[in-house]
Amino acid sequence: METVLKVSNFHKSFGTKEIHKGTSFELFRGECLGLLGGSGTGKSVILRALVGLERPDDGEIYYKNRKVHTLSESEWRPLRKEIAYVFQNGALFDSLSVLENLSYPLLRHTKLTQEEITKKAIRILNQLDLFDTEHLYPNELSGGMQKRVGLARSLMLKPEVVLFDEPTAGLDPKNTILIQEAICKLSKTDYTSILVTHDMSTALRVCDRIMLLEDNKIKLTATIEELKDKSHPLYEFIKGVQN
Ligand SMILES: Nc1ncnc2c1ncn2[C@@H]1O[C@H](COP(=O)(O)OP(=O)(O)O)[C@@H](O)[C@H]1O
Ligand SMILES: [Mg+2]
Known part of the structure; x- marks a missing residue:
């Protein structure tokens, strides 16, 4: 397994x-690694x-x-x-159309030529269930659609690694599922990704492995396979993290 990103003994303080x-x-090539942790634990x-x-x-970071x-x-x-x-809030340029934002x-x-x-752009928009939106402006889109356009824009340069910071926070259930499915599809094809979420069900749906940030470090890491066992210790820790 090829390691794409490696974080080793990372320390960070703000003031005291x-x-x-x-x-x-x-982070291994091709995987979607979930990062769970309570609010303010240092995920972002x-x-x-x-x-x-x-x-x-x-x-160190490699x-x-x-x-x-x-x-x-x-x-x-x-x-x-x-x-x-x-x-978290992939801000679009309001004065530019969806296509212009992506271009x-x-x-x-x-x-590359505009053509x-x-x-x-249209291929990526279609993948994200954003058909025929290229000529619309951000204020003509729902919040959930804007979020997906923000996601589409970050994929335009075909990055190797995508870091998703709570991509479904504040979304309604329909848009949450659309984004989750998009991340699932993407992570199973072209990308290596880290998904930050405080929602265990999202993590279980989308990720190949899940790690928990608690007490200022990664406390536990488990594969989805290991998490099929509902008595896995991660579930015990998660209770304190959810909500
Ligand atoms: N630039 C900064 N200056 C001061 N404090 C910061 C800064 N960035 C983050 N923090 C603090 O670090 C903690 C972790 O922040 P963050 O990583 O945003 O948490 P989360 O896990 O919710 O994403 C918070 O207490 C936050 O206030
Ligand atoms: Mg955060």
């Missing part, structure tokens, strides 16, 4: 507040560190065996095309 005290895990902090937006106080936690901002920039961070990263970062970009 210690958030991570030795968080360690590996670790994802931000994986795209160079937070620096560890101590510990991307494909390359040490990345010491890179400069300009060295990080090209890597962010390979590791996409899907923000934007490619016009900036690639030499090629349009083809790609």
Whole structure:
């Protein structure tokens, strides 16, 4: 199994507040790894560190065996095309149509023609159940559709790794299922991903492995296979995390 990302003994404090005290895990190629943890345990902090937006106080981060936690901002920039961070609120440009929003990263970062970009955009929109939305503007879409367009935009550059930060938070059940299915489909085909959620049922539906962040580190990791046993200790810990 190829390790795509490796976090080793990650420490991070803000002022006197210690958030991570030795968080360690590996992400294997092709898997969808769930990250569960209560609110404020540092889930977003670790994802931000994986795209160079937070620096560890101590510990290491490797991307494909390359040490990345010491890179400069300009060295990080090209890597962010390979590791996409899907923000909690993937803000779209209101003055641009859906197609223009999706085209934007490619016009900036690639030499593809608008025709090629349009083809790609429509394919990704269709995958996310967003048929015939390319000429609409964000304010003509429901909140759930906007979220899916945000997801579509982060996939346009075909990243190798996608970091989903609570992609279904605040969504109604129908959109939650659509996003979950999209992540499922994506993670079974082209991508390696980490899915942050505080919802165990989402994690069980979508992920291949699940890890729990508690007491400032990864406390437990289990495969979906292991979690078929409902007496697995992870379920005991999760009770305190849900809600
Ligand atoms: N840039 C920052 N400055 C100060 N405190 C921060 C910063 N980023 C995160 N924190 C704090 O770190 C803790 C973990 O944050 P976060 O990773 O966002 O939690 P969550 O697990 O809910 O995603 C929170 O207490 C938060 O207030
Ligand atoms: Mg968060």
